[in-house]
Amino acid sequence: MDKTEIVIAGDTPGAEWRIPVLKVVGKDPKAPKVYMQAALHAGELPGVAALHFLVPMLQTAEAKGEILGDITIVPRANPIGAAQWINGEMEGRFDLASRANFNRDYPHVGLEARESLLSDLENLSTVDQLKRHLLHMATGSDLMLDLHCDDESQLYTYVHEAYWPQATDLAESMGLEAVLLSDGNSSAFEDSVTYAWEHGPLGNRKHWAEGRISITMEFRGTADVDPVLGRMDAEGLYAFLQRRGAIAGAPIRREEFDGPVAGLDFVQMVNSPAAGMVLFEREYGETVEKGDLLATIVTTPGDVSGDRQVLSPTDGTIVTRVGRRFLRRGDNLMKIASRELSGAKRKPGGGLED
Known part of the structure; x- marks a missing residue:
């Protein structure tokens, strides 16, 4: 597993931010490529815990030659938000300087224009640089999982209706309790990834959703951070990647999904x-x-x-x-x-x- 860092220039002299990126290169170029990130809203940590326990599982699988598709993990996607503290409380959802939500206002670009996301970065704000780097990595994948959490909640996901019911395998692997179907019309991270895939090369747009998924998964509430849940969620993520063919082996089986499914x-x-x-x-x-x-x-x-x-x-x-x-x-x-x-x-x- 390789570890690199993306360095983002700050908006003032002497400031910069570093985003750790973990990557395992798969041995089958035809296997789906995976991108997972957590804590885009910097104070939402259950997904960070899940990835923390998932990484050793991937390292073991890598040693056994069982990683089939490339897997990229950004376990803590937002160092800017993590550094914003007011009177002892983190403000990790909104950028204090611009009031921009860290999970809104992502550019909608077609897949063929993906590389343009990294052009002219020196003239963009720190927050926009962050968003473009993350979106560039994610749009190069086939399976994109953006891990969040709510205040107090069930384990549920937002998923574009084009991926449902194929995404039932995710619901079963994770033990999801509810699914909220979106129409893809927002500027959130998951929908901007979907936009890029949907607007791929001409001639390949009819079946753009096949074999793909781009979701925001809410890992319960902000306080649901512990080793038991972290390991259980890591096992669910691992099983999902096995079911989609990114990792070899037979996945663990959980109960069939029978929770509510509702459009936004x-x-x-x-x-x-x-x-x-x-x-x-x-x-x-x-x-x-x-x-x-x-x-x-x-x-x-x-x-x-x-x-x-x-x-x-x-x-x-x-x-x-x-x-x-x-x-x-x-x-x-x-x-x-x-x-x-x-x-x-x-x-x-x-x-x-x-």
């Missing part, structure tokens, strides 16, 4: 009707019916007349919950995967939230 327009964003303390009545992963009590917002502690009840707007499964217990009016409380169209408006760029 069928995800109900339940927001807080008032500012106050949150008392959740239901856990993520639970099935709810329309009208069920989800939470109580305590607006005036000591005066129950100020309590505001939050009822479920639909039947469905609670996929995520917010991690904070004090919210402003309009802050998101939960995401519910349902079978009816959501009344919520998608954010500019096609995502569910900023």
Whole structure:
């Protein structure tokens, strides 16, 4: 396994950033190429733990000659966000200088223009340099896994509808609990990779999704970082790569996927009707019916007349919950995967939230 670093020039004199890149060269040029990264939102660490335990497994497989396709791993993709601390708290989701989300505003370029991502970098901001380097690596793969996590949530994934139901093998290998289908219209990393593949050489566009996958996988919540989960997730990733032919050997088998599958327009964003303390009545992963009590917002502690009840707007499964217990009016409380169209408006760029 080779280790290199991508060096990114900072926006001020004397500053630079380094991104570690691990790579194993496969022995079969026809096998799928793999790209995996974690902590693009720098404080989201469950995926980092999974890759930490996956790397020794890959090194063992490499020694046995079982790595078939090239595998590239960026275990900590965002050193810029990891260095942003305010009053003892990391801000790893947004760039402080520009307020840009580290997982938004990626350029949409066709596959034949891939090398243009690395041109004129000296005239780009540090954040844009980071995004272009990562996107350049990812678009050269066939299997792209971007590992994130939510506040409190099930193990679930966002996946372009063109990859479903072929991506059931990922759901089964990982033990996913929910799948959210996207339309590819956002500027997030996964959709920008998909755009490049979809806009490949003329004559090869009809079957662009075959044998490929580009996903954002949410590895539960921010606090779900421990060796048991890390090893289990590493085993799931390894099994998926075996099933797709990037690694030789028989994969471990897990239960068939039977969780909810919902398009983004069928995800109900339940927001807080008032500012106050949150008392959740239901856990993520639970099935709810329309009208069920989800939470109580305590607006005036000591005066129950100020309590505001939050009822479920639909039947469905609670996929995520917010991690904070004090919210402003309009802050998101939960995401519910349902079978009816959501009344919520998608954010500019096609995502569910900023």
